[in-house]
Each structure stands twice: as C-alpha cells, then as structure tokens.
Amino acid sequence: MRERPTGNPSAGPGSAARRAPRRLVGLDAARGLALVAIMCVHILPMSYAATGRPTVTWILFPGDSPALFALLAGTGLALTSGGRRPLRGRAMTAARAGIAVRALLLLVLGLLIGHLMPPEPPAYNILIYFAVFFLLALPVLGLGPRALFLGAAVALVAGPLLLHFVGDALPEFSSYNPTFVTLVTEPLALLGQLLLTGTYPALPYLAYVLAGLAVGRLNLRRRDVQVRLVVVGAVLAVTAKLVSRQLLYAGDVYTRLLFSDPDLTAEQLESLLTYGPEGRLPTTSPWWLVLTTPDVNTPFSVAWSLGVGLAVVGTCLLLARRHAVWLLPVAAMGAMSLTLYTAHLVFLSFELFYTAPALWLVASLTLSVLFALAWQRAFGRGPLERAMNAVVGPVRRAVARTPAQGSNR
Template sequence: MSAMSRAEKPDPAGLDDALIRPTSRLVGIDAARGLALIGLMAIHLLPAWNEETGEASWSWRLFSGDSAALFALLAGVGLALTSGGRHPHQGRKMTADRIGLLVRAVLIAAVGLWIGTLMSEDPPAYNILIYYGVFFLLAIPFLHAGPKVLFISAAVFGIVSPLLMQGLLDQLPAWSNYNPTLTTVLTEPGATASQLLLTGTYPALPYMTYLLVGLGLGRLNLRKQEVQIRLLVVGVGVVIFAQAASYFLLYAFGGYQRLLAASSMGEHELEEVLVWGPDSLPTSTVWWLAIATPHTNTPLAIAASLGVSLAVLGALLLIARKAETWLMPLAAMGVMTLTLYTAHLVGLSFEIHYDQPYLWFVINLAVAALFAVAWHRALGQGPLERVVSLSVKGTRRLVLNRSSGASHG
C-alpha cells in the first residue's frame, strides 16, 4: 500500500471512505466494508435459489440482508471517526461536522437518484445509495452523542421502527418505483418519503439501528484487542439469541399456528415466506414480528443482522492484527465502495448478466479488486470519493473560517 501525504488523507465515513495508513487507520474496518460490497454484488448477480431443489442458495444464505446491515454499521463507525472518535468534537467543529454530513448526504443521494434513471421498471438491483442519504440526514442530531446514548437510541429504533412499519403500512401511500429518481421525489413526495423511511428495501428508520450502533462503536477504542474480541463474542451471541428467540416464539409458543390462522396460507406457502420474507410485513397479526427472515426488518431480523455485522467487524479487526497485508486487496475495495458500487449498478443496468451469473460475478469481483488496488496505489482516493471528500472538506472549512471570523469580529 502506497503512503499518502498528510494533505491527501481522506475523511473516513460510510460509502465514500478512503484508506489511510495503518498507523492512522484500522485496515480491518476497510476490509469489512470490502466484504460487504462483495456481499451486495453476490446478491445482485448470483441466483437466490437452487433451480433443482428450490432451496435458498449459499449466496442468499450468506449475504441476504447482512451485507446492507454491515454497510450501515460501518457508515456509523466512519462518522464517529471523522467527528472526533473517542472524543467527539464540540462547538464550531461539531457544527462543521454536521453541515459536512448534510453535504455528504445530499451528494450520495444525488448519485442514487441518477442511478435510478438508468434502471428499468423491474430492476436488476435495488439501489441503497438514496437510502444512505437519508441515513446520514437522520444521523445529524446524534453526531455529538456518546456510546451509551447511541446504543440506547439504536435499541429504540430497532424496537419501535418495526412496530411503525406494521402499524402504519395500511395508511402509508404506495410507492411506484423500486429505485426512486428526482422525478419520483417531485411527483410522489409522500410515497417516496414513506418508502425511504419505512416501506422500502432499506428503510431508514429500522436501519438507523445499525448506523447508531456503528457510531457508538466508533466512540470506543477499536484498536484494543479486548474490544475487538468483545465485538466478535457479542456479535455471535446476538445472532444465536435472535435466531433462537424467533424459533421458540414460532414453534414453542404457538406463533407458527397463529401465522397460519391469520394469513390464510398453507404450510408450504408459509415456509417459503419464512425463508424469503413477505413483500411487506403483513398487518394481520403482531406475530409476524417474531420472524427473523432477512430484509423483513422485524426486531429479531434486525438483531440477527446486527449480530452478524458485529462478528464480522470484530473478526476482521482481529485478523488484521496478524495478517494485515493479506487483507489489503479487500481493504482497497472497501476504501472506494462509492465508486465501485456505482460502477457495479451502472453495469447491471444493461441487464446482460442473467445468462451467466457466476461468470459476471467473477468479472465484477476481479475488475473491482484490480481497479481498487491499482487506483489506490497510484492516486489514493477513488474518483467519486475524492469529489465527495473535497466538497465536504470545503464546506467544513467555510463553516470553521466563518465561525472563527465571527468570534474575532
């Protein structure tokens, strides 16, 4: 990995991260983000089920729901690192951080809205970038908080958001586009807002659980081995708890039978729903909140994906202590995920990948890794990362200079 000058050091946050020297930055965080990117590529490109058996494929079981959750968690970690780490900025520095985050949110959302114009009505992928913009907007009031407040707030979002999703579903307007565009936002503002907050593929309110936990983690000393081990152990424990709780609620406390009675489904149809998830969380009974199926965003589904994310981050931080060099290709992808994810979605928009999904997955993976390593060694930040970083830094500088001038006036 090439060294970067002090002036070239980027701000590490969310999808527009850039790699900083190991002395300044934990490579395990970038490697985790790279793994999340691979997971999203796998979900977009590889079959979700085995055509012979009809069972969920290995890629679906490994990555569905968890990759997006890991991205959101790491976005929170990045926001914490750029706003003071263990010692959050205060005063005008925090004000500059908040306004910089607003700019970051708008730019990432703009990229997401543009990508929406390239996608067909039945798209090959659901774009997370527009949702990311909303995540960052909602994070602004929490940017100054410490770990305890952030973890408690995350728990509130994880419990209350699913209740809102189910309770308000019949009252919320229906959205028309899986990948919103600027036209969609202007012509269907209410439907788009409800989609981005509660009813879409990556709804911001439940996803704030992951982002706020990540923000809280970034306020801890992630360099300490004890903290890294705790992340791994707690993560595994949360996964086991969430899956076990769902199993017992469904099969030991009568939840499965209540779902059958309330939904008018047969057992085979209900079993499929428990694997793949319903199109939207049914409102027929609160027992639907007991399932832990990916992308259903129930409390237990959120907990399960959160546990996986914590375990992955802890494991990669521990691996990086002994094998940092081996993680560099993965980390190189992780530092320019905005560029790579955007390019990936643009490529998918041509819809030429359906006949040879495994071949296209290998091509996407190889091109992303080779480009990331070569570009980073030669130029540092990725192209889109540089645009966002310069915009955010310029905004922060204006705020700080203006505040400094006012204080001396």
C-alpha cells in the first residue's frame, strides 16, 4: 500500500550505492495501527442496533485510518528516494521509474480486486487511489521538507475547494470499486473519480502524501523531531476541530446548512454530521466546507486527519525508542500491510462477517498478527511486497545503469 524504504539503487555510473537504512519500527507500527483501524471500520457496525448511536469504532477511526495510510505512503516514498538527502540525477530517475512501475502494479491489483467485490460492497478499495498518489508525487520527489510542507498546506485548501466547486461538473461513475471494464467503458468518469469525486480523491489526499514526503525528509531517529510531530499534529487536529465546531454551533452555520436545501431535514443533517453523506458532500452552500465529518474531504476534515496522523506517527516513533518489542505484533502487520490489506479485501468480498462481526474481527486480527510474525521471521518481506519488489527492483537497477543521454561511453 505504500512505497517501502527498500534502499537506493546505484547512484549512477562510478558512484557507490548507499546502504539501505535500518527499518524504523515506529513507522511500521503506525502503518499497522492504520491497518487495524481500517479493518475495524470495515467489519464492525457503524451504530448500535438498540440506540442508533455511533459505535466507538465509528467515533475513533473512520476517515483517519486512510489518511494515515496516505501520510505513511508519502513517508515511504521519501525514504525510498534518499530520505533526508534526496537522490539526484540518474539515481532519482531510477527511483521515479520504480515508483511509476509500483503505481501501475497497484492499479492492476486494485482493479482485479474490484472484480471480486459485490455490487453493494462492504468496503471501498484504496489501492487504485494509491496508484494516483504515487504518480502525482513523482514531480516533487526532489524537494526538501519546507517546500513539501508548503505544498501540503496548499493541497489542504485547494483540493477540497476543487472538489466542492468542480466535482459536480465531472462525469458520474458507476462503481465505487472500479474494474478493468470500468477502465475501458468509463475512462473519463474513472479519472474524475480517482482525482476528485471518489472515496479517497487524490487531489485532497495529496495534502497527506506531501506532508508524508516532508516527514520522510526529516531525521526521524531524533527525539526532538518525533516530539515535534506529536505536538504539531495535536495542535493542528485540535485547532481544526475546535474552529469547525465553533463555526458550526456557536455561529449560524448549522442553520445555514439546514436551510441550504429545502429537502434536508434536521434528522438528515444530524445523520450527515455523524456518519457523513451518502456519496459526496452537498454543494448547496460553501459552509459545508467547515465540517470535520469523516470522509467529507473539506479543508477542516483534512487538517484534522492530517494532525491525527502526524501525532500517531510521532507517538509510535517515540514508543519504539524504548518499547520496540511491545510494538512487534502491530509493526509486523505494518511491514506487510499491502499483503494483509489485500487479503482483508478478498475476505470481505465473501461477506461472511455480517452474522458475527466482533468474532470475525478478532479472528482476522489474530490470524494477521500470527501470519505476519511467522512470515517475517522466516522470509522477511511480505509475499506481495516481495513480488512487487521483484518487478520494481530490476527496473530501478536498469534505469540506474543506463548512461545519461549525451554522456561519453
């Protein structure tokens, strides 16, 4: 689900390859937590049957777990393209080629999974969106952390605004889980879905990816950097939530939203504020952009989820300094999140979990942890991660060895 810190190919003719950096257990643990959270959201119910109120799972996890995945994807892209010192020249070209191939493989895998999903799917597949995230990140791989954080701030505002003002003009898509058939029959609708109108639209999500790239350009082994991630993330999340609620309830925004659509009732608005809209957020008023409801992709919701993600990454890195052994189960899951997330989607496609969701969740998490620990001890990299690297690695090495145009032989 993300670019792994696999080390760099040869830096070019006549240059020695850099050594692959030791894995950061904290990053794997954060990725594992995101996987656990998204499994909880997919399997457990949204509300309690007796009261109709949202479950603890729905209060804590929706919207933030995909954002954390996207943030960590950006961090992985940074680590695989040089870390604190971005690659240059032929080495960066090789890194970009590898990322482009990885994006193509994720797109193919995502479209294949789309064929397995029923018409009313139990989950929406994020892999096809990751393919677009990776491609959009290619031009900015060489930037430093300041420029990347600035780009993330721009995307945080511009992406949601484009979604609000332009989304209705784009063609409607027919499936939340596209397939190869969709790619052929609805290419423009699919492009609009991946960029703006889908569940995890790439342009708003670019804020997470760019912020993750910036984080990956920092020295993540330093304690002060880890603490700053926690503090900045917490301040960003709390500020976004407080300002949003102040505008919504202390001002007259709630009333404006209620009367922005004559067909909208107070009950429907309350449901939307709790669970999110069915489909995309209404565009009847620009005041919809102040919400922090899960998956609405407004500036405030993106800022909230980005802050939560930064705080989680910083906290996991801090915990890993002294308690790495206690993080091993969730870190092992995070180290092979592509394999486990794919297996999770395949399991969901059979729709077996509706009868006993809590039992199925416990079984899924237990099997995932046991498999991840056993496989990592025996083979290291996860099955799909190994297969993807088997394709990407030779491409990177081949590009790295190719002489630059016009160079002397």
